[in-house]
Amino acid sequence: xxxxxxxxxxxxxxxxxxxxxxxxxxxxxxxxxxxxxxxxxxxxxxxxxxxxxxxxxxxxxxxxxxxxxxxxxxxxxxxxxxxxxxxxxxxxxxx
Amino acid sequence: xxxxxxxxxxxxxxxxxxxxxxxxxxxxxxxxxxxxxxxxxxxxxxxxxxxxxxxxxxxxxxxxxxxxxxxxxxxxxxxxxxxxxxxxxxxxxxxxxxxxxxxxxxxxxxxxxxxxxxxxxxxxxxxxxxxxxxxxxxxxxxxxxxxxxxxxxxxxxxxxxxxxxxxxxxxxxxxxxxxxxxxxxxxxxxxxxxxxxxxxxxxxxxxxxxxxxxxxxxxxxxxxxxxxxxxxxxxxxxxxxxxxxxxxxxxxxxxxxxxxxxxxxxxxxxxxxxxxxxxxxxxxxxxxxxxxxxxxxxxxxxxxxxxxxxxxxxxxxxxxxxxxxxxxxxxxxxxxxxxxxxxxxxxxxxxxxxxxxxxxxxxxxxxxxxxxxxxxxxxxxxxxxxxxxxxxxxxxxxxxxxxxxxxxxxxxxxxxxxxxxxxxxxxxxxxxxxxxxxxxxxxxxxxxxxxxxxxxxxxxxxxxxxxxxxxxxxxxxxxxxxxxxxx
Numbered sequence: 024x025x026x027x028x029x030x031x032x033x034x035x036x037x038x039x040x041x042x043x044x045x046x047x048x049x050x051x052x053x054x055x056x057x058x059x060x061x062x063x064x065x066x067x068x069x070x071x072x073x074x075x076x077x078x079x080x081x082x083x084x085x086x087x088x089x090x091x092x093x094x095x096x097x098x099x100x101x102x103x104x105x106x107x108x109x110x111x112x113x114x115x116x117x118x
Numbered sequence: 119x120x121x122x123x124x125x126x127x128x129x130x131x132x133x134x135x136x137x138x139x140x141x142x143x144x145x146x147x148x149x150x151x152x153x154x155x156x157x158x159x160x161x162x163x164x165x166x167x168x169x170x171x172x173x174x175x176x177x178x179x180x181x182x183x184x185x186x187x188x189x190x191x192x193x194x195x196x197x198x199x200x201x202x203x204x205x206x207x208x209x210x211x212x213x214x215x216x217x218x219x220x221x222x223x224x225x226x227x228x229x230x231x232x233x234x235x236x237x238x239x240x241x242x243x244x245x246x247x248x249x250x251x252x253x254x255x256x257x258x259x260x261x262x263x264x265x266x267x268x269x270x271x272x273x274x275x276x277x278x279x280x281x282x283x284x285x286x287x288x289x290x291x292x293x294x295x296x297x298x299x300x301x302x303x304x305x306x307x308x309x310x311x312x313x314x315x316x317x318x319x320x321x322x323x324x325x326x327x328x329x330x331x332x333x334x335x336x337x338x339x340x341x342x343x344x345x346x347x348x349x350x351x352x353x354x355x356x357x358x359x360x361x362x363x364x365x366x367x368x369x370x371x372x373x374x375x376x377x378x379x380x381x382x383x384x385x386x387x388x389x390x391x392x393x394x395x396x397x398x399x400x401x402x403x404x405x406x407x408x409x410x411x412x413x414x415x416x417x418x419x420x421x422x423x424x425x426x427x428x429x430x431x432x433x434x435x436x437x438x439x440x441x442x443x444x445x446x447x448x449x450x451x452x453x454x455x456x457x458x459x460x461x462x463x464x465x466x467x468x469x470x471x472x473x474x475x476x477x478x479x480x481x482x483x484x485x486x487x488x489x490x491x492x493x494x495x496x497x498x499x500x501x502x503x504x505x506x507x508x509x510x511x512x513x514x515x516x517x518x519x520x521x522x523x524x525x526x527x528x529x530x531x532x533x534x535x536x537x538x539x540x541x542x543x544x545x546x547x548x549x550x551x552x553x554x555x556x557x558x559x560x561x562x563x564x565x566x567x568x569x570x571x572x573x574x575x576x577x578x579x580x581x582x583x584x585x586x587x588x589x590x591x592x593x594x595x596x597x598x599x600x601x602x603x604x605x
Contacts, residue, residue, distance in 0.1 A: 026484075038438060038483040039445070040476055041464035050480070056539050057481045063427045064497050067504070074499030075506060077329045078315035078555025079580075081359060098222035104452035111447050114459045 025055045125601050129194055129289050129342035136183065136193045143179035143193030147172050147237050150195050154240065154286050160267065163281040164197065165258045166241040171206045175237040182235055191349055192235030197287035199278050200241040201248060202333070203322040204228045207238070211324045212246040212256040212274075215444050215451045215470035225322025226354040227291060227333050234349035239287050243277030246472045247441065248298055248326045250274050251541050252529060255474040260531060263305060264604045265570050269528040272302030278336050279306035283604060289337040289346055293323060295330045296429050297523075297548025300560035303336055304523035304573020307562045309590065309600060310336035311343045314580050315555035316361035318347075319354035327436035328359070330429075330552040339600050340561060340590030344368040347583060363581070371588030377411035379589065382516030384419045387547055387575075393526045399564035399572035400522045406596055407520075412589075417512040417519065421504045425550035426542060428505065431485050431498035432553070437475075438482030444470065477538065506554040513579045518589055522547055523573035527566035547575060557583050561590045562599035571599075 203221030253276030275292030279302035303310035335346035446466030
């Protein structure tokens with residue numbers, strides 16, 4: 024199968040990556056060539072095969088429910104684009 | 119120290135010099151910094167140099183030695199891939215998105231590097247977010263292959279590999295999601311090992327595809343890789359996939375003779391896509407192993423040919439999820455002009471990510487989207503299990519598997535600009551090892567028709583790194599490919 028321009032726009036929207044109209048065709052062509060590659064997987068019979076989600080069949084560890092990190096807010100916020108009074112600033116979301 | 123006629127320095131030789139008092143850590147650091155200053159403008163292997171930080175590390179290492187508290191690596195210089203968070207340094211990960219990012223904490227691998235007394239020489243260039251096999255996707259410019267500046271060093275750990283090959287660092291860290299330690303090691307004529315998944319902490323290692331990503335050492339020799347893996351490996355409770363295992367000495371099998379070693383040779387790794395010069399070098403390496411007492415056994419990995427397509431579903435899917443954290447809010451780039459919050463996300467990500475990263479996020483978003491998840495993502499995960507099963511069956515017949523690391527020697531710069539798929543298919547021999555979670559390494563095995571290095575790939579069974587490193591070391595005792603240096 025191959026992607027259409029509206030599908031490419033929809034995927035870009037889902038991924039929150041602004042895609043100017045001028046870039047649609049080139050993006051569609053690259054994505055379609057990637058799809059052509061991964062379509063090969065459809066040829067394999069995987070009936071009854073359990074999907075392998077990880078490199079090893081891991082069992083997630085449990086840990087003790089305790090605080091392990093001190094207050095490093097200032098250090099973490101020092102690398103943020105916009106902060107004020109310990110808060111991250113974003114455009115207004117509730118009118 | 120820069121005498122071209124003497125063999126190149128190794129971690130081992132520098133460690134011995136330091137122990138014998140023939141050089142101090144500060145002297146070594148100054149010597150390497152001088153080489154970097156001279157050669158890096160043309161090579162672009164390092165993206166950050168901070169001489170004060172390097173010399174502070176070196177002075178601390180010398181102080182430890184003066185107190186009698188030096189370990190085997192104390193004072194040895196190392197370069198770190200720009201993907202590991204490290205206080206005092208930027209962690210830009212090859213991206214404009216992280217241009218101003220300096221991590222407020224150390225990655226697990228960096229903590230271990232510091233604890234071993236290794237001295238950081240600088241941060242090495244890489245493909246953006248480790249997505250690429252040429253280093254050309256770096257926002258900070260392509261790296262040149264030290265053997266021929268018209269060629270790429272490979273990727274994504276291309277800066278690390280080029281720095282070692284050019285003598286600008288004796289050792290470096292790398293990460294490998296689909297071949298990113300082994301392929302640049304092959305292209306630059308050095309040694310590198312991607313350990314079994316879960317051996318080296320991923321904590322503080324900027325994530326690309328979490329079920330595949332694994333850090334590891336790169337150096338000139340297998341013996342150096344063993345020494346460095348001793349420092350890097352170990353449990354880290356902050357990484358949910360870190361494995362809790364007893365500590366190992368990865369140098370323990372270096373002296374083991376190869377008599378009786380069964381080398382599996384998969385016919386699928388010697389197919390039509392492989393260039394004649396790579397085949398000749400790999401065949402010659404296998405012949406050397408036979409003269410050393412090993413036997414070669416034909417094995418088959420019938421589904422290995424599906425590793426690249428499976429990889430290009432699974433890795434982008436995980437990347438699309440991992441890279442959603444870059445939203446211009448908590449760290450990283452924010453577009454200068456935007457309207458509402460959604461517009462801020464869209465513009466920040468459009469401007470902060472380069473084309474290869476965007477492609478992978480988009481395809482990953484697609485394969486995870488409603489209606490396609492089963493057909494693509496789950497199918498790829500099922501194929502992943504079949505590939506791992508193939509390796510399991512092969513290892514019933516052999517101790518290690520060998521073949522080429524790459525189908526050709528290093529690409530020319532710009533060769534794959536308009537055809538990303540050609541670059542993806544170059545990872546045909548490396549991706550299956552990440553999907554299976556197995557350890558893999560690449561060591562120098564000669565030169566191709568154009569004078570560029572050829573890598574031999576050695577794949578081991580789970581947790582068999584010590585044996586692989588021993589096998590590689592024995593080969594390096596009988597050959598001198600790993601000691602060759604570019605003009």
